[in-house]
Amino acid sequence: xxxxxxxxxxxxxxxxxxxxxxxxxxxxxxxxxxxxxxxxxxxxxxxxxxxxxxxxxxxxxxxxxxxxxxxxxxxxxxxxxxxxxxxxxxxxxxxxxxxxxxxxxxxxxxxxxxxxxxxxxxxxxxxxxxxxxxxxxxxxxxxxxxxxxxxxxxxxxxxxxxxxxxxxxxxxxxxxxxxxxxxxxxxxxxxxxxxxxxxxxxxxxxxxxxxxxxxxxxxxxxxxxxxxxxxxxxxxxxxxxxxxxxxxxxxxxxxxxxxxxxxxxxxxxxxxxxxxxxxxxxxxxxxxxxxxxxxxxxxxxxxxx
Amino acid sequence: xxxxxxxxxxxxxxxxxxxxxxxxxxxxxxxxxxxxxxxxxxxxxxxxxxxxxxxxxxxxxxxxxxxxxxxxxxxxxxxxxxxxxxxxxxxxxxxxxxxxxxxxxxxxxxxxxxxxxxxxxxxxxxxxxxxxxxxxxxxxxxxxxxxxxxxxxxxxxxxxxxxxxxxxxxxxxxxxxxxxxxxxxxxxxxxxxxxxxxxxxxxxxxxxxxxxxxxxxxxxxxxxxxxxxxxxxxxxxxxxxxxxxxxxxxxxxxxxxxxxxxxxxxxxxxxxxxxxxxxxxxxxxxxxxxxxxxxxxxxxxxxxxxxxxxxxxxxxxxxxxxxxxxxxxxxxxxxxxxxxxxxxxxxxxxxxxxxxxxxxxxxxxxxxxxxxxxxxxxxxxxxxxxxxxxxxxxxxxxxxxxxxxxxxxxxxxxxxxxxxxxxxxxxxxxxxxxxxxxxxxxxxxxxxxxxxxxxxxxxxxxxxxxxxxxxxxxxxxxxxxxxxxxxxxxxxxxxxxxxx
Numbered sequence: 005x006x007x008x009x010x011x012x013x014x015x016x017x018x019x020x021x022x023x024x025x026x027x028x029x030x031x032x033x034x035x036x037x038x039x040x041x042x043x044x045x046x047x048x049x050x051x052x053x054x055x056x057x058x059x060x061x062x063x064x065x066x067x068x069x070x071x072x073x074x075x076x077x078x079x080x081x082x083x084x085x086x087x088x089x090x091x092x093x094x095x096x097x098x099x100x101x102x103x104x105x106x107x108x109x110x111x112x113x114x115x116x117x118x119x120x121x122x123x124x125x126x127x128x129x130x131x132x133x134x135x136x137x138x139x140x141x142x143x144x145x146x147x148x149x150x151x152x153x154x155x156x157x158x159x160x161x162x163x164x165x166x167x168x169x170x171x172x173x174x175x176x177x178x179x180x181x182x183x184x185x186x187x188x189x190x191x192x193x194x195x196x197x198x199x200x201x202x203x204x205x206x207x208x209x210x211x212x213x214x215x216x217x218x219x220x221x222x223x224x225x226x227x228x229x230x231x232x233x234x235x236x237x238x239x240x241x242x243x244x245x246x247x248x249x250x251x252x253x254x255x256x257x258x259x260x261x262x263x264x265x266x267x268x269x270x271x272x273x274x275x276x277x278x279x280x281x282x283x284x285x286x287x288x289x290x291x292x293x294x295x296x297x298x299x300x301x302x303x304x305x306x307x308x309x
Numbered sequence: 310x311x312x313x314x315x316x317x318x319x320x321x322x323x324x325x326x327x328x329x330x331x332x333x334x335x336x337x338x339x340x341x342x343x344x345x346x347x348x349x350x351x352x353x354x355x356x357x358x359x360x361x362x363x364x365x366x367x368x369x370x371x372x373x374x375x376x377x378x379x380x381x382x383x384x385x386x387x388x389x390x391x392x393x394x395x396x397x398x399x400x401x402x403x404x405x406x407x408x409x410x411x412x413x414x415x416x417x418x419x420x421x422x423x424x425x426x427x428x429x430x431x432x433x434x435x436x437x438x439x440x441x442x443x444x445x446x447x448x449x450x451x452x453x454x455x456x457x458x459x460x461x462x463x464x465x466x467x468x469x470x471x472x473x474x475x476x477x478x479x480x481x482x483x484x485x486x487x488x489x490x491x492x493x494x495x496x497x498x499x500x501x502x503x504x505x506x507x508x509x510x511x512x513x514x515x516x517x518x519x520x521x522x523x524x525x526x527x528x529x530x531x532x533x534x535x536x537x538x539x540x541x542x543x544x545x546x547x548x549x550x551x552x553x554x555x556x557x558x559x560x561x562x563x564x565x566x567x568x569x570x571x572x573x574x575x576x577x578x579x580x581x582x583x584x585x586x587x588x589x590x591x592x593x594x595x596x597x598x599x600x601x602x603x604x605x606x607x608x609x610x611x612x613x614x615x616x617x618x619x620x621x622x623x624x625x626x627x628x629x630x631x632x633x634x635x636x637x638x639x640x641x642x643x644x645x646x647x648x649x650x651x652x653x654x655x656x657x658x659x660x661x662x663x664x665x666x667x668x669x670x671x672x673x674x675x676x677x678x679x680x681x682x683x684x685x686x687x688x689x690x691x692x693x694x695x696x697x698x699x700x701x702x703x704x705x706x707x708x709x710x711x712x713x714x715x716x717x718x719x720x721x722x723x724x725x726x727x728x729x730x731x732x733x734x735x736x737x738x739x740x741x742x743x744x745x746x747x748x749x750x751x752x753x754x755x756x757x758x759x760x761x762x763x764x765x766x767x768x769x770x771x772x773x774x775x776x777x778x779x780x781x782x783x784x785x786x787x788x789x790x791x792x793x794x795x796x797x798x799x800x801x802x803x804x805x806x807x808x809x
Contacts, residue, residue, distance in 0.1 A: 085614030
C-alpha cells in the first residue's frame with residue numbers, strides 16, 4: 005500500500021500542496037483530478053522523489069520514500085520530452101540500465117513493448133523521426149520497461165487518438181491486473197469514470213474530494229430520476245411529493261421532494277399512471293461534480309470524515 | 310555509482326560520433342594551425358618569384374652602387390639563378406631645374422678649370438723666370454708675374470666659392486628631384502623601395518629606406534644587413550686594409566640560442582616557441598570548451614525538453630551531474646588523446662622536424678592531460694550551473710561568451726608572456742583558477758626544467774576551486790534544473806545557495 009500523509013509543498017510564495025493525504029492499494033487505479041495548477045504534477049513529482057516535500061511523508065509498504073529504490077516507480081511526465089537524436093532502442097535500453105536492468109534484458113523488454121505497441125519496426129529510427137503519438141508510446145514504455153510496482157502517469161492519454169488511447173488503456177489494465185499501483189492524472193472525466201477506482205480532487209493545492217467512484221457518486225446523488233414513456237407524460241404533474249426538474253413530451257427528470265415519502269412508493273404511483281418505457285436513477289456525472297466543486301468552494305474541504 | 314557510469318556512457322556515446330565533435334577534433338585544429346602559421350609562411354616566402362628593383366639616390370661620390378649590387382647578387386638569388394635585387398640609380402636628367410643648376414655648375418667648373426690652368430701656367434712661368442740667370446728685367450718680371458699670380462689666385466678662390474655654391478645647389482636639387490622621381494616610381498610600383506645615401510655616408514652611417522610598405526620587414530632588413538657589410542668594408546678599404554683580411558674580419562657571427570632543459574640543452578627558436586605556445590594554449594582552450602559546450606547544451610536541452618524529469622526519476626541529481634561531467638570529460642580526454650597521438654606520429658616520423666621541437670615530449674603530454682583534466686572539471690562545474698540556471702540557450706550564450714573571453718585571455722597575453730615569463734603580473738594571472746591551466750601550459754612549453762613548485766601550487770589552487778565550484782554547482786543544478794521558464798536574478802541564485 006502506498007500512503008501519502010499530510011503532504012505540503014510550497015514554491016516561493018505559492019502553496020502548491022497543502023496537507024494532502026491519501027492511500028492507494030495494489031491493483032487500484034487512483035485518479036488525481038483538478039484544474040490546472042491544482043497541484044497534480046507537484047504531487048506526482050513528490051511521489052517520484054524529484055521534489056522533496058516541505059512537510060508530510062510518503063510511505064510504500066511502510067518504508068519512507070527516501071529509503072525506497074528509484075526503480076520501484078515508473079513515471080510518465082506530463083512534459084513529453086525525449087532525446088530527439090537518439091535511436092529508439094538505444095534510448096529505451098539506456099533508461100532500462102538506469103533502472104538496474106542488464107543492457108541485454110533492457111533491450112529484450114524494450115523490443116517486447118515496442119512489439120506490443122506496434123513500433124517494432126522503429127527500433128533503429130531516431131526518436132525525432134517518430135510522430136507525436138509514437139513518441140508518447142515510447143515514453144509509456146520508458147515508464148514501464150523496468151516493471152515498477154508503482155506507475156505514475158501524468159495525463160497519459162492527452163493528445164492521443166482514440167485507437168491509441170485504447171491500446172494504452174489496455175496496458176494500464178494489464179498492470180492493474182498484475183496488482184500494481186497506478187496513479188494517473190487527467191482532465192478527461194470520461195476516462196476516469198471508465199478506469200479509476202479511487203479519486204482525489206485537488207484545487208489550489210488542497211483536497212476537495214476524495215473517495216471511490218461509487219462513494220462519490222452516491223454522495224452527490226440528487227435523488228433524481230429519469231422517466232421515459234411511449235405516451236404523453238403530462239400526468240406526472242399530478243403526483244405529489246416530486247419536483248420536476250426537466251420536462252419534455254415523453255420524458256422528464258424529477259426529484260423526490262417529500263420527507264415522508266419513500267422511493268418505492270413514488271415509483272409505484274408513477275407506474276400506475278404512466279406507461280413507463282424507461283426508468284432510471286440519475287447519477288451525477290463526475291464532470292458535473294468536478295465543475296460544481298471547483299466553482300463553488302475553493303477552500304472548503306468536503307472531505308469525508 | 311552504477312548510474313553515474315551509465316549516464317557518462319550515454320553522454321559520451323551520444324556525442325562521440327557527432328559531426329561537431331569530429332569537426333572540433335580534426336578540422337578545427339588544422340584550420341587554426343594554418344590560420345596562424347600561414348602569415349609567417351607568406352612573409353618569409355612571398356615575392357621570391359620576381360626580381361625587385363631598388364632605387365638609389367646617392368648624394369655621395371662613391372662606388373656604393375657597384376658594391377651594393379655585388380653583395381646583393383652574392384647573397385640573394387632567385388630560384389632561376391638571376392639576382393633577386395637590382396639597384397637602379399635614380400636619374401634626374403629630365404628635370405629642368407636640375408638642368409639649369411647643372412649648366413650653372415658646369416660653367417663655374419669650366420671657369421674654375423681654366424683659372425686653375427692659368428694659375429698653374431703662371432707658376433710654371435715664374436719658376437722659369439726664377440731659374441733663368443740670363444733673363445733681362447728678371448726682378449720686374451718676377452714682381453709682375455707675382456701680382457698676376459695673386460690676382461689669379463684671388464679670382465680662383467672667388468670662383469671656387471661659386472663652385473662650392475653651385476655644387477651644393479646642384480646636390481640639393483639632385484636630392485630633391487631624385488626623391489620626386491623615385492616617389493613616382495614607387496607609386497607606379499616600378500620600384501619596390503629606394504635608398505637615399507647622404508653625403509659622407511662612411512662617416513654619418515645613416516641611410517634612408519623609402520617604400521610604400523615599410524612594415525614589410527624582409528626587404529628592409531636585408532638592405533640594412535647588406536649596407537652594413539658594404540660600408541664597413543669600404544671604411545676598412547679606406548684604411549688600406551687588405552681585401553682578404555676584410556672578408557675574414559667581417560665574417561658574420563651566427564648566434565644560436567640554446568635553452569637549458571631536462572635532458573640537455575636545446576636550440577631555441579622564436580617561431581617554434583611562440584607558435585608552439587599559442588597552439589598549445591588554443592588546443593587546451595578548444596578541448597575544454599568543446600566538452601564544456603556539450604555539457605552546457607546537454608543540461609540546457611534536458612531542461613528545456615524536460616527529459617530531466619525522466620532522468621531525475623531514476624537517478625539523483627548528483628548522479629546526473631557527475632555522469633554528465635565525467636562522460637563529456639572523457640570525451641574531451643579522448644579528443645586530447647587523439648591530438649597527442651597525432652603529435653607523437655609527427656614526432657616519431659619527424660614530420661616538419663617535429664622531433665627537434667624540444668617541448669614535444671611525453672612528460673609535457675602528461676602535463677597537458679593534467680591541466681586539461683583540472684581545467685575541464687572547473688569549467689564543467691561552471692557550465693553545469695549556468696545550464697541549470699538559464700532556461701534558454703540565448704540567455705545562457707551571453708554568459709558563455711563571457712567565459713570564453715576570459716579563457717582566451719592567455720592567448721592574447723602570449724606576447725607579454727614571452728617577453729617576460731617571470732613577471733609579477735603573469736604569476737598573478739596564472740594563480741587565477743580560470744586562467745591557471747592556460748598559463749601553466751604556456752609556462753611548461755617555455756621552460757625546459759620542471760616547475761614542480763609551480764605545478765603543485767597551481768594544482769592545489771585548481772583542486773580547491775573545483776571542489777568549491779562543484780559544491781556550488783550541485784546546489785544550483787538540483788534546484789535550477791526544475792525551474793522552467795524562470796529567469797534567475799543574481800540575488801536569487803545567491804539566496805538559493807545560502808538556503809539549501
